[in-house]
Each structure stands twice: as C-alpha cells, then as structure tokens.
Amino acid sequence: MKTIDEIQNEIIGDFEMYSDWADKYEYIIDMGKELKPISGALKIEDNIIKGCQSRVWLIADYENGKLNFQADSDAIITKGLVGMLTKVLSGHSPKEIAESNLFFMEKIGLQEHLSPTRANGLLAMIKQMKTYGLAYMTKEKMI
Amino acid sequence: MNSVNNDIIQSIPFDVDKIRAQFPILNIQVNNKPLVYLDNGASTQKPNSVIETTNFYYSNQYSNIHRGVHKLSQIGTDLYEKTRLNFQHFINATTPSEIIFTKGTTHGINTIAYTYGRKYLQKGDEILISGMEHHSNIVPWQIVCEIYGAILKVVPIEQNGTISLEKFKTLLSPKTKLVAMTYISNSLGTINPIKEIIDLSHQNGSHILVDAAQAIHHLPIDVQELDCDFLVFSGHKMYGPTGTGILYGKEALLDALPPFEGGGDMIKEVRFDKTTFNDLPFKFEAGTPNIAGIIGLNAALDFIKEIGLPQIMAHDKQLLDYCHQQLGEIDGIRFFGTSQEKAGVVSFLINEIHPYDIGVILDNLGIAIRTGHHCTQPVMDFYNIPGTCRASFGIYNTMEEIDVLTNGLKRAVKMLS
Numbered sequence: 001m002k003t004i005d006e007i008q009n010e011i012i013g014d015f016e017m018y019s020d021w022a023d024k025y026e027y028i029i030d031m032g033k034e035l036k037p038i039s040g041a042l043k044i045e046d047n048i049i050k051g052c053q054s055r056v057w058l059i060a061d062y063e064n065g066k067l068n069f070q071a072d073s074d075a076i077i078t079k080g081l082v083g084m085l086t087k088v089l090s091g092h093s094p095k096e097i098a099e100s101n102l103f104f105m106e107k108i109g110l111q112e113h114l115s116p117t118r119a120n121g122l123l124a125m126i127k128q129m130k131t132y133g134l135a136y137m138t139k140e141k142m143i
Numbered sequence: 144m145n146s147v148n149n150d151i152i153q154s155i156p157f158d159v160d161k162i163r164a165q166f167p168i169l170n171i172q173v174n175n176k177p178l179v180y181l182d183n184g185a186s187t188q189k190p191n192s193v194i195e196t197t198n199f200y201y202s203n204q205y206s207n208i209h210r211g212v213h214k215l216s217q218i219g220t221d222l223y224e225k226t227r228l229n230f231q232h233f234i235n236a237t238t239p240s241e242i243i244f245t246k247g248t249t250h251g252i253n254t255i256a257y258t259y260g261r262k263y264l265q266k267g268d269e270i271l272i273s274g275m276e277h278h279s280n281i282v283p284w285q286i287v288c289e290i291y292g293a294i295l296k297v298v299p300i301e302q303n304g305t306i307s308l309e310k311f312k313t314l315l316s317p318k319t320k321l322v323a324m325t326y327i328s329n330s331l332g333t334i335n336p337i338k339e340i341i342d343l344s345h346q347n348g349s350h351i352l353v354d355a356a357q358a359i360h361h362l363p364i365d366v367q368e369l370d371c372d373f374l375v376f377s378g379h380k381m382y383g384p385t386g387t388g389i390l391y392g393k394e395a396l397l398d399a400l401p402p403f404e405g406g407g408d409m410i411k412e413v414r415f416d417k418t419t420f421n422d423l424p425f426k427f428e429a430g431t432p433n434i435a436g437i438i439g440l441n442a443a444l445d446f447i448k449e450i451g452l453p454q455i456m457a458h459d460k461q462l463l464d465y466c467h468q469q470l471g472e473i474d475g476i477r478f479f480g481t482s483q484e485k486a487g488v489v490s491f492l493i494n495e496i497h498p499y500d501i502g503v504i505l506d507n508l509g510i511a512i513r514t515g516h517h518c519t520q521p522v523m524d525f526y527n528i529p530g531t532c533r534a535s536f537g538i539y540n541t542m543e544e545i546d547v548l549t550n551g552l553k554r555a556v557k558m559l560s
Contacts (some may be wrong), residue, residue, distance in 0.1 A: 021174065021507045022558070029558060053515045053530060054499045074529060075497035076559055119515070120499060 007088045008104035012025055015108040024108070025077065032080030038072040047121045049128055051121030054078040058125055060132040066091050067136060069129060081105075081113055085122070089129055093142065098133030102126060150252070150333050156454040163539045165190040166447075176509025179544045179551075183296030184329050184488055184535030186379045190441075190446050193383060198438035208434055209408055209425075223434055226441035227424070230389055233444060235365040241397065242425035243390040245438050248356040249279040251375030251390035252323070254282035254427060255352055258400040259321060266292035269318040272351070273311075273335070274300040274525060275328040278518040280354045284323060293320070300525055304331035304480035308339055315347040322351040326358035330517040330533065331480025332463075334362070341371050350396070356380055360538075361486050363452050363460060366391055383443030383540070384436035392425065397423050403454060404429035455538055459487040462536045462545065469549040473556065479522075479531050487536035490517075493552065496559050498532045504555035510548055 004009070018024045038047070038057050047054040054075035061068045069086040073079040086105065089097050106112050116122050165505050168188050171178050180188060190460035200222065208223050227242045236242055245251040264270075270284045274297050282296075288295045296319070298311045315322075322344040327339045337353060344351040346510055352373040355364060360381040366374055373396070378387030392400075402409050402420050407430040411419040420426050447455065466489050470476055475494035492498060502514035515530040516523045534548060 025504065025507070025558060053502075054497060055529075075499040077500045077503050078497075 001089065004088055004092055004100045008102070008107075011084060011088070011104050012107045023112070025136060028080035028084070028110075029076055030080070031083040032073075032076040032078075035050055035072070035079055035083040035086075036070075037072055043072070049121045049124045051078075051124065052119030054120045056080075056121035056125050058128055060129070062094070062136050062139075065093055065140075067097055069132075071125065073121070075120065078113075078122065081110070081120075081122055082125060084127065085129070094133040094136035096133075098130050098137055100130070100133075133142055147464055148253075156457045157450060159458075159539065159541050162450070163541075165192070166539055167191065167194070173509040173511070174507050175492070179508075179510040179547050181534040181536065181540065181544065181548060182511045182513045183537035183540075184517070184533060185382075187304055187360075187382045187537050188539070189384070190382055190443070192442040192446055193439045194443040197384060197435050200435050200438050205435070207431055210369065213334055219434055219438075222441070223432075224445070226437050229441055229444050233364075233448070234389075234391060235367050236391055237367065238394055241366075241391055241394050243392065243397070243424045243427045245375070245388040245390050245427075246386050246433065247377040247379065248277075248354060248375050250281055251285075251388055252352065252354065253283045254403045255373050255375075255392070255400075256287045258403050259328035259350070260287035260291050260293075262400050263320055263378045264288075264291035267318060268293040268320045268387045269296050269316060270294070271296045271298065271311075271314055271319050271322045273298045273306050273324055274520055275304065275306065275331060275333065275519065276325055277321070277329055277354065277356070278520070280323050280325060281521070282460060288294075294318075297521075300331075300522065303482055304328065304333045304522075305482045305484075306333075306335060308336060308343070311340065312343060315343065317348075318345075319347060322349050323354070324351065325354040325356075326364075327355075327361065327486045327520075328480065328489055328519075328521040329357050329488070330522050330531065331482070332485045332490070333480055333482040334358075334484040334486055336484075337371075338369060341369055345370065352427075357486060357488075360447055361452075361456060370519075372396055375409045378436065378440040378443065381443055382446055383440035384433070386433045387436040387440045394423060397427070402426050402429070405428055408432070450538065458538065459536055461491065462540055462542070463487045463543055466536075466545045466548070470552065473549070473552055475556075479526055479528075488547060489534045490531040491533075492528060493530055493556055494560070496556065498530045500559050501532050501552065502553050504558060506553050508547075508551045508554070510551050512548070 043057050047057045047059050054073050057072045069090045071082040071086050073082050114127045166188050170481050206219055208219040227239045230242050231239045284295050296314050298306050300312055318421045324340055329335050341351050350372040353371045355376040359376040371394055374391040379385040408425045409421050409429040411421050477491040477492050498514035513533045
C-alpha cells in the first residue's frame with residue numbers, strides 16, 4: 001500500500017506531462033467521468049457538503065483500521081477533483097488521514113479550486129475527510 | 144471564428160475603443176489570455192477618471208469632512224456634497240436632502256426595512272415583493288416581518304421571467320403596507336413595468352421601494368415622474384467605487400422615519416438624558432462615510448453622463464441581441480429570462496452541463512462570467528436548476544468579445560460532454 005505522499009507524488013508525475021491547461025482539465029474531466037457515482041439512495045442531506053455552486057457528497061466507511069471514502073459531485077470538474085482526493089486519502093488509517101498534508105493540488109497548479117471564492121465544496125470536503133480521520137482516531141482509542 | 148456582422152458594428156452609437164482606453168484593467172491578461180470581462184451585473188470596472196479622482200483626493204485633499212473649520216475639511220465637504228447635488232439632478236430628486244449616501248443597495252434596503260418597520264409595521268401587515276428579487280431585497284424584509292409579526296407576500300414569476308400585473312394586483316391588499324420591487328432582474332435581465340407597479344401600489348395606499356441596482360446605469364430614472372417613495376442603488380455597478388450607494392426617499396417620508404444607525408454625523412445634540420438627531424440627509428449618515436468613494440462616485444456619474452444614457456442603452460441592446468443570436472446557435476442551449484423588455488443580461492444553461500464547469504473552462508480562456516444562483520435562489524428553485532451561467536454587459540464590451548464567448552462556450556461544451 002502506497003503512502004498518502006507517494007500517491008500525491010504519482011499524481012504530480014502524471015500532470016508533469018501536461019503543459020497545457022486544457023490537457024490538465026481533460027484529465028480531471030476523465031477522472032470525473034470514471035468515478036463511480038454514489039447511488040441516489042445515499043445522496044441524502046446527511047452526506048452532502050454544500051458549496052455555493054456545486055454540491056459534493058461524501059461517505060466514509062471504516063473497516064479493519066482503514067477509512068475508505070466514496071464521493072460524488074453534480075459538477076464534472078469538481079467530481080474529478082473529488083475523485084483525486086479520495087484516491088489520495090482512501091484506504092489509509094484515520095491517523096494518517098487526520099495528519100495528512102495535501103500538497104498535490106498546489107503542485108499541479110490547481111490550488112485555485114481550493115479558494116473559498118470558488119464555493120465548490122472541495123475545501124469543506126477536505127475538512128470533512130480529516131474530521132472523519134480524527135473521529136475514528138478517537139473511536140479507536142476508546143475500543 | 145465567426146465574423147462579426149459589420150452592420151451591427153457600424154451602428155454602435157459611440158467609439159467603444161475610446162471607452163476601452165479609459166479602463167486600464169481591460170489591458171490585462173488572465174490565464175495568459177486577454178481579459179474578456181462579462182460579469183458587469185456583479186460589478187463594473189472603473190475608468191481612469193474614477194481611479195484618478197479617488198487617488199488625487201487621498202494624495203492632495205484628504206481629511207474628515209463636515210464640522211471641520213480647516214481648509215482640507217472644507218475641500219472634502221464641498222466635493223462630497225457636490226456628488227449629492229449631481230445625483231439629485233441625475234435622478235431629479237426635489238432636494239439634496241432626499242439623497243442619502245449608503246454603502247450600497249443592500250445597506251439602503253436595510254435602512255428602509257428597519258426604520259420603516261419600526262415606524263409603520265404592525266402584526267398582520269403585509270410586505271409585497273416579487274419572486275425575482277435579489278436576496279438583498281428579500282432577507283431584510285423577512286427579518287423585519289419576523290420582528291413585527293408582518294407577513295411577506297411574493298408575486299410569482301412567469302416562465303419567461305416576467306411578473307404578471309394581474310397577479311400583482313390580486314396580491315395587493317388593504318394590509319399591504321409596502322411593495323419592494325426590482326426595476327431590472329439581476330439574474331434574468333427582465334425590465335419590470337415599474338411605473339405601473341408604482342401607480343398600482345399607490346392606488347392601493349401602499350408605499351413602494353424600487354431596487355434600481357441594475358437599472359441606474361441602463362435606464363433614465365426620474366424619481367418625480369416615477370413617483371416612487373424610495374429608490375436604492377450601488378456605486379460599484381455604475382463604474383464607481385465599491386462601498387458607495389444612494390438611497391433616495393421622498394423628503395416627508397424620510398423625515399417621518401426614525402434614524403437607522405446612531406453616531407457621528409447623524410446627531411444634533413447628545414445628552415445622557417436625551418439625544419436629538421440631525422436633519423436630512425445626515426440623519427441617515429452615521430459615522431465617517433466612505434468619503435473618497437463618494438467623491439470618486441461623482442466622477443463615475445460624470446463619465447456616464449458624458450456618454451449619455453440613450454447611447455449606453457442602445458449599445459447594451461445591440462450586445463444583447465447579438466449575444467442571443469450567437470449563443471442561440473449552440474446546440475442544447477436554454478435561456479432563462481426571455482422577456483421582450485430586457486437589459487444586457489444573458490442567463491443560460493447548455494444541455495445538462497453544470498454551470499460551474501462552464502465557468503471554470505471559460506476562466507481558463509480569460510473570460511469572466513458569473514455562474515451560480517446570482518443571489519436569487521428562489522429564481523433557480525422556480526426553474527428547478529442549480530444555477531445558470533450569466534454574461535452581463537458593460538459600456539466597454541464589444542461584439543468581438545461576444546464572439547470570443549461563443550467560441551469559448553463551444554470549446555467548453557466539447558470538453559465537458
């Protein structure tokens with residue numbers, strides 16, 4: 001299993017071959033198209049992260065000491081970015097997730113998507129993923 | 144790229160290049176592309192005259208205004224009050240006392256909502272608004288209705304983004320104390336039949352506030368001819384500085400209302416047992432105002448007057464018609480707001496593509512449009528959509544920029560489909 005930083009470096013490597021913004025976005029859009037959508041039944045208020053413009057759904061499952069995320073969005077670019085974030089953080093321990101340092105978005109030149117003015121729900125999603133990490137860390141200690 | 148129809152270019156009523164040369168920001172590049180700024184409904188760019196006036200004031204004339212005996216205070220006060228006179232004449236108010244400086248439209252509406260509420264609203268009274276109002280003309284009324292037990296009534300919008308005067312009439316009741324209505328919808332571009340709405344409100348014995356945020360730089364406004372009781376607008380949407388705005392009110396009505404905020408310019412005498420308030424317009428201008436902004440706003444108004452509202456309107460209409468024509472050729476496009484009477488706002492969706500995605504791709508092409516609900520969530524709920532893409536025009540926009548937008552949209556559709 002690769003570490004969170006190793007996966008981030010892999011994505012950065014993927015993006016190095018794209019010098020043009022359009023190629024980058026084609027990649028993100030393809031990721032968005034490939035991401036398995038969350039079924040309608042799970043797209044409930046409890047799982048929604050409201051941006052102002054695009055909506056993001058996030059579901060976390062804890063199994064054998066690892067947290068797995070499923071995510072979706074109504075905007076395809078947001079969905080692609082959400083897919084990249086779940087690829088980076090899914091399958092790691094709550095502690096690793098809570099303490100992770102997400103640097104890949106900046107490195108691939110997409111940090112503007114994390115600006116509050118974009119209001120796309122991504123920033124809130126990252127916060128929520130780390131909150132899940134913290135919550136399950138606490139839960140593990142109690143067991 | 145499609146070539147622009149030469150007949151349309153020739154009929155533009157002024158030299159757009161000369162106008163563009165006055166806006167330094169139009170020379171910048173965004174994401175390595177020349178900026179195409181089509182987000183004027185949210186805010187307009189500033190001409191050199193506004194930037195230089197504000198800069199000159201801070202560099203050479205600045206001090207606090209009113210009540211100062213020294214030279215600089217007198218210069219600042221004179222310039223500040225000159226703006227008031229300029230606006231008095233521009234909207235044909237009866238006296239300068241009817242022109243209150245605010246932070247913007249939202250501040251103006253809140254000023255009236257809170258003070259009118261305190262003075263007139265009682266349990267069971269009604270405030271009537273329309274379904275196309277900006278959140279700023281909804282929420283202040285919701286808040287005061289809750290305080291005083293009044294009821295907020297809403298005239299629904301029709302499928303084409305207009306409101307029906309018949310439905311408006313049926314919602315006016317003996318309990319309707321005040322009507323608050325936009326002149327031009329910011330998300331749909333609809334120009335409302337505001338004169339009829341004002342007259343019907345008055346026949347019903349109701350007061351009326353007009354939100355002219357999108358109208359002030361598009362349509363000639365004569366408040367005496369319109370006979371509206373209150374009218375509000377912002378400076379930043381009419382090529383002026385942010386944090387500036389005007390609240391117009393009939394003198395007798397403003398006199399009857401209690402003050403809104405306390406402190407600074409709005410007091411006459413302060414005693415611990417009793418404080419008396421200043422006369423109009425200062426009664427509603429508490430605290431040190433945005434002096435430099437208001438002085439810069441005067442330059443913005445002069446800029447608009449120099450070009451002339453009829454010319455601005457004609458230019459706006461040409462851009463609107465050309466934009467509808469060009470974008471209309473994109474497969475799967477749906478327009479929201481198709482009123483015959485319409486200002487330079489084009490709201491649309493293409494197929495099932497989310498507006499956010501289109502906004503991101505256009506941004507990478509240097510094109511600034513607005514995506515989302517445009518602070519009119521009830522309008523989006525009415526159409527059952529998450530939001531729209533909105534291109535809105537300013538005095539400096541060109542037909543070529545509409546071509547850039549059209550081609551940008553075609554590219555976005557190709558990438559996102």
